Amino acid sequence: MLNEKLLKLQELEIEFLRLRSKEKELSLEEKNLKSKLEKLERDLKAALNKLKDKEKELRELLNYLDYKKLRIEELKTKKENAKSREEYKKILRAIAKNEDEIIKTKQKVAAIEAEVEALKEAYLKVKNQTSPKMEEIKQQINEIEKDISLIQEKKEKLLSEIEKLKSQLPREEIEKFEELKNKFNGLVFADISSGACEGCGITYSPAEFKELLKNLK
DSSP states (O other), rough: OOOOHHHHHHHHHHHHHHHHHHHHHHHHHHHHHHHHHHHHHHHHHHHHHHHHHHHHHHHHHHHHHHHHHHHHHHHHHHHHSEEEESHHHHHHHHHHHHHHHHHHHHHHHHHHHHHHHHHHHHHHHHHHHHHHHHHHHHHHHHHHHHHHHHHHHHHHHHHHHHHHHTTTSSSSHHHHHHHHHHHHHTTTSSSOOOOOTTTTBBOOOOOHHHHHHHHOO
């Protein structure tokens, strides 16, 4: 006679394997989503870093301009207190040199300011494109994490039921069950109610099916 407890044990173990497979599938999906999220975050960070680097370059040029302006004021003060014509000419040359550097730096500043504006637009474009995607992916990851947590709870409950059921069965029956399970790829009992074995696929004639049912009683 069919041992109902062993049949139940097989059902519980199959359900456990199904949950474990689903958990792996969800974990892989979560990993892929996190990879996509990391890429979007890198793209956004890269655009921001380019902007910050260019803004830093602009600040340094503006500071350099301020320094040169102060330097010219210092030189003008020295010019007024020059003690010789040679010193006076030397100061004038220094002033002219600094003024030339200011002109060149202002040209660079204008070019860098244009680059900063272009990078701001590029950053905002990337941000507007990636932010909704990132939020969507974060929500998907959150849902998957909830599903995985739920599956883990179910697995723990199933394991507890499996161990409890095994404790109610004779040791020799468990050993035989495990032996058959290994031999038939985890399936000891197969449903034949449709007239075909779900385990091996063999189809039975009405007479064979009737005989099978008779032997199972």
